[in-house]
Amino acid sequence: MLPLLRRAYRTPVVRLNGTPLPQPVLLSVTSRCALPFRRALTGQSGPPTPGNDAPNPVDDATEDAGHDESGDSKEKAKWKNTAWRMFESAATTGASIFILGLVGFSYTRYYKHRVLAKIENAFNPGDPVLELAAKGKEVPPKDLPREKDGSDNNYDRWIPREEQARIDKIVSGHDKGRYHLLIGEKGTGKSSMLIDAMSKIDGEGVAMCEAHADPEIFRIRLGRCLDFEYHEDNIGALFSIRGPREASAILDIERAFNKLEKVALKRRRTVGRPLILIINQAHLIRDDEDGRDLIELIQQRAEQWAASNLATVIINSDKYWVYEKLKQHATRMEVTQVSDLPKDRAMQALRNYRMKYFKEETSQSILEEVYDKIGGRLTFLNRVAKSQDMIRMCDHICHSEKTWFLNNCGILGTEMDDDVMDQQKYASTAMVLAQALYKKAQEMDKTYDPECGHILPEFPLHRARYIMTRADFIRRHHELSIFAIDSHARVRADSVPMQRAFNEICSEPGFDELLEATLERIGDIESLGRTKELTFKDLWDGGKYKITVRDRKGGVQSEVEMETVEGKKDDDDDGND
Structure with a gap:
């Protein structure tokens, strides 16, 4: 019934004798019209008694109880609303963390799979x-x-x-x-x-x-x-991992x-x-x-x-x-x-190289001369085949190897300064081993096989160190491609042009004397470094030193006197020889 009354009194404008009523009056009329219905619902009968507009104690108590119950319900509703919001926030946060973890886990699995796929x-x-x-x-x-x-x-x-x-x-x-x-x-x-x-x-x-x-x-x-x-x-780096x-x-x-x-x-x-x-x-x-x-x-x-x-x-x-x-x-x-190619394969490679680069057939004599100079090293054969004059390129390669050896291991003889002794130790050991390889090549029955090609002289590694009198320098020489050490610990010249450089240097007139003078000079410098010299200046002017040795009790055990005397001339200094 109340909803119908509310609909009836929802008129936008109410007029009385053509005059629109103000809004407070409208609300008052509405409330008065609705009063009989409210009394009927609450059990009250008849119109209100004049002067009986004072509030009913029973109604007041009921209203107060209603106010208390509504306050408690509001308080409970407030706590329920707060708890719900807390639960909603926690659920949202948990869902976000779960989704983020799921995405991270899925990305990690995908990334690891992708890494293995890329390596495959x-x-x-x-x-x-x-x-x-x-x-x-x-x-x-x-x-x-x-x-x-x-x-x-x-x-x-x-x-x-x-x-x-x-x-x-x-x-x-x-x-x-x-x-x-x-x-x-x-x-x-x-x-x-x-x-x-x-x-x-x-x-x-x-x-x-x-x-x-x-x-x-x-x-x-x-x-x-x-x-x-x-x-x-x-992308884990984006998260400061x-x-x-x-x-x-x-x-x-x-x-x-x-x-x-x-x-x-x-x-x-x-x-x-x-x-x-x-x-x-x-x-x-x-x-x-x-x-x-x-x-x-x-x-x-x-x-x-x-x-x-x-x-x-x-x-x-x-x-x-x-x-x-x-x-x-x-x-x-x-x-x-x-190792290097044997003679037949090296000559065939040079012939094929030459045909590829210049479309020409090389004579057998030139091929043998080229192999005699540089051996079967593929890098040398390739350089020679690309040159217009192959013999000239062979000479250039041999000269370059000789220059490389002298620049790194050249010796200075007796005139060298003390400051270069360490470098000369390193250089002289290489020259000693090169001289030993040169002498062994002269002692060998043959150093050139018509079928296999060059046979380079070699020493075992321990023997080479014994010849050099040093065990640590051979590795530095090997790193500079002066000497080669194979898997069987055999030491030889790094290549045929390097062995030719050894032969040319060691066969020069005066090389043995230069090497011996260098070694002697190194020995003298080392001897000077190990020798302590004492000088008594007072003896120069006729002075005298007396040294007394005593025991623990103060007794004299021995005495030594030092003074200068005039030297005696030998019989050979008379000039009558």
């Missing part, structure tokens, strides 16, 4: 790094037929070596359970053979990393060849090897062949604490992966110290010595 992609065929390396090393394309019968129809410059078949087997993954060290002088074709083996399988399952002296640069190069970013592209990049280079390399191991495990289950990781130019790693730690880390992984057939590590080095370091803890390492 680095071992897929068609690596652009392989193509760049192949062009730089001039590896022949696969579609170019190779010369097999010795005919002149095909002048491919690539000459297969005896070690190529074994390296092909290693790189293709058929040789398992070992890791390998390729050692040899620079320019003998070690890197070219590795890249040629990679090109035959299109780089599938193979990655090559160029070493460097700085571990940070080595870390970057390893990450590039494995397509591993070391988590530097992880400490990034892995703040760690050392060795620790980052360990992380990269961990990821590579996971990829290798998956590949062993699916493909059945191990991954191939090539560390090229490992001799560039410094022989210091960090460098030795890096070599040890690589060897530990190589031993572990070789035992489980997960991956095969190939280490390519020009220097002997890498072999010395790896030899200490090696159990599954195989060493392959790569």
